[in-house]
Amino acid sequence: MLMTTAASRHTRRDAILWIALYLAAIVGPMALLLVGERPRAGGFWWDFALAIGYAALAMIGVQFALTARFKHATAPFGIDIVYYFHRYLATIAFVFVLAHVAILFVRYRPTVGSLDPRGMPFALGSGWVALIAFVALVGSSLFRKPLRIEYDRWRRWHVALAVIGLAAAVAHVFAIGSYLEPLWKAVVWGGLAAAWFGLVVWVRAIRPWRLTRDPYRVTEVRREPGRSWTLRLEPERPPEVAYRPGQFAWLTLRASPWAMREHPFSFSSTPTRPGAIEFTVKELGDFTRTIGTVRPGERAYVDAPYGHFEIDRFADADGLVFVAGGVGIAPILSMLRALADRGDRRTIVLFYGNRRWDRIVARDELDALAAGPLDLRVVHALTEPPEDWTGERGFVTLEMLKRHLPADATRFDYFVCGPTPMIRLVERSLRRLGVPFARMHSEIFDLA
Ligand SMILES: Cc1cc2nc3c(=O)[nH]c(=O)nc-3n(C[C@H](O)[C@H](O)[C@H](O)COP(=O)(O)OP(=O)(O)OC[C@H]3O[C@@H](n4cnc5c(N)ncnc54)[C@H](O)[C@@H]3O)c2cc1C
Structure with missing residues (x-):
């Protein structure tokens, strides 16, 4: 923003x-x-x-x-x-x-x-x-x-x-x-x-x-938890589009680029693993509900890269805090994967809000990143937790942020992506924590 x-x-x-x-x-x-x-x-x-x-x-x-x-x-x-x-x-x-x-x-x-x-x-x-x-x-x-x-x-x-x-x-x-x-x-x-x-x-x-001169082919359609899908695309004429972790593309499927049926999706893949690109899409409306019916071999068009929700512009940050709501994890996954591949050792905290434990996209991968290559702490917050849940409950609030952030976290950069009310709430909390405006970066998944 x-x-x-x-x-x-x-x-x-x-x-x-x-x-x-x-x-x-x-x-x-x-x-x-x-x-x-x-x-x-x-x-x-x-x-x-x-x-x-x-x-x-x-x-x-x-x-x-x-x-x-x-x-x-x-x-x-x-x-x-x-x-x-x-x-x-x-x-x-x-x-x-x-x-x-x-x-x-x-x-x-x-x-x-x-x-x-x-x-x-x-x-x-x-x-x-x-x-x-x-x-x-x-x-x-x-x-x-x-x-x-x-x-x-x-x-x-x-x-x-x-x-x-x-x-x-x-x-x-x-x-x-x-x-x-x-x-x-x-x-x-x-x-x-x-x-x-x-x-x-x-x-x-x-x-x-x-x-039309640089079409892509769908090579994989993976089911994810929480009515989401990951689409993997490969360019018919490599290389794929050059993008930075966190950016997004306008994707056209099952239509020509003239048909004005393109939709914006963040790359969930990382440019550090070239050869293919991925998008993680949540079923929401007329178009996204058809993603599960897309088959490998279908043609796609990718207009990209767009957006400035990206870590590479803030390489001087002492640490990084990500706050994701639901499929808002997509661009953050791209950034975390890139950070891991680059061997980044800065402190990272991820607050990840979901309704239910079984609807969390990339839960195992996040655990693996936290256990291995990254200095990453993942804080799951559930609005409908199971009975035996001992973790965070409800939305990401000021108190929750205070409980998990280190003392010097006002010198970190913050990346927030999810539903608009969540973004507003988190931005207000961050201001109250004393995080400067210039260190807060948000991606709204709604343009209209
Ligand atoms: C920068 C950006 C990045 C995004 N990244 C992701 C992502 O990684 N994963 C994900 O699941 N979703 C992402 N979204 C949201 C995604 O684009 C919408 O959910 C999707 O376009 C909804 O289309 P629909 O026909 O299924 O839903 P509908 O029910 O028809 O639309 C729901 C709402 O989505 C918006 N929308 C619908 N069609 C378009 C369009 N062609 N262009 C722009 N907005 C539209 C409108 O505000 C609409 O009211 C992103 C959105 C933006 C703006």
Whole structure:
């Protein structure tokens, strides 16, 4: 996550640079409209309505860059934060769109003309199409879960509505033409619009095409405890993708990369054992429930690596603390396996929360790591423990952390992965323990 994982000065500098670039991409094109020749002043509210209309368009255009998953741009923040940012900015842009329409409607009613779609001029009609597309876009995103819209279907509609809305908004702006004279201003805004649509082509056509050139084959599907599975994949044309322990991939199974059916999963394998990659997946919904039916030999596509939930960026930590809830163990397994292979002798404590003893993924392997290559202590916490259980019960709390962490643990780095409420609870406890923000790193398994 952004500020909690900003451990290095480089990361902070890059973050500031990208935020500055973002602001420049919004404010810059608007400022250009005010350079040189300008239309005669139409009054404060008129100009204000146009200004927020242009600002909204620039913000909507830049939204396509935010979700394009450019590795350098998402690196300083973490992809989860970029997606949250995308959602908040979309809401702000939407408020601007509504304000633009409301001001014109209330104060300049004649310019809006008749609302009868028959005979409506193109310049106005395109504006209304954009508005309807944005209402549907924002509404379906904010209320996807209560409306029970299946994620993959929502996503396809989301992209379609975004492209329709943007195209209609660009058409509206050019048809109205206010502030777009002389010609060079129209050329600049035309270039911007071309760049936004170029991003769509890159993300939805060119990147999937590139993925088809490096397919993988499923070589093993292993059942794990707790309705989980481990998938092993090998590249058809080695080597496999280069990744660091803790990172994640967008995985496509039983579909082409163009189908927009990819799902994010952390690597549970380690790059120190090359030749194959593994993902450990918990059955949760429509897609993950099909993992157990995948057969060796099936084709897969892997778009990776992504994410900054990784130990290698914090090599200076005196020790490491991992907190995993359920399948949140997947990226932590990758990190522990890598640490073992590298002969790392730092103190490591793993708090591992599960409901039941028989649902713990990689329990034996963790015992073996603790008994052998790593200075690892595993603290199991169960919410439904067996009667004779003498270990920790319930969620990972402040008291539990205090019971097991060494005195100098504020100088350790902390990696937390699991359900969002668990992450929030652990982060609060760590703050109360005096762990600096820069030493807390979380991976949220939910982007939307
Ligand atoms: C960075 C990251 C790493 C993850 N690593 C793992 C892992 O190692 N193991 C594991 O079991 N799970 C992991 N997840 C969660 C996993 O991606 C979801 O559980 C899975 O996509 C759910 O899909 P579904 O159709 O089975 O469930 P659904 O019931 O359809 O979806 C449940 C929720 O998962 C999210 N989701 C669904 N589809 C997608 C998608 N295509 N893209 C993004 N989010 C989606 C949505 O918030 C949705 O509400 C990770 C998630 C993220 C963001």
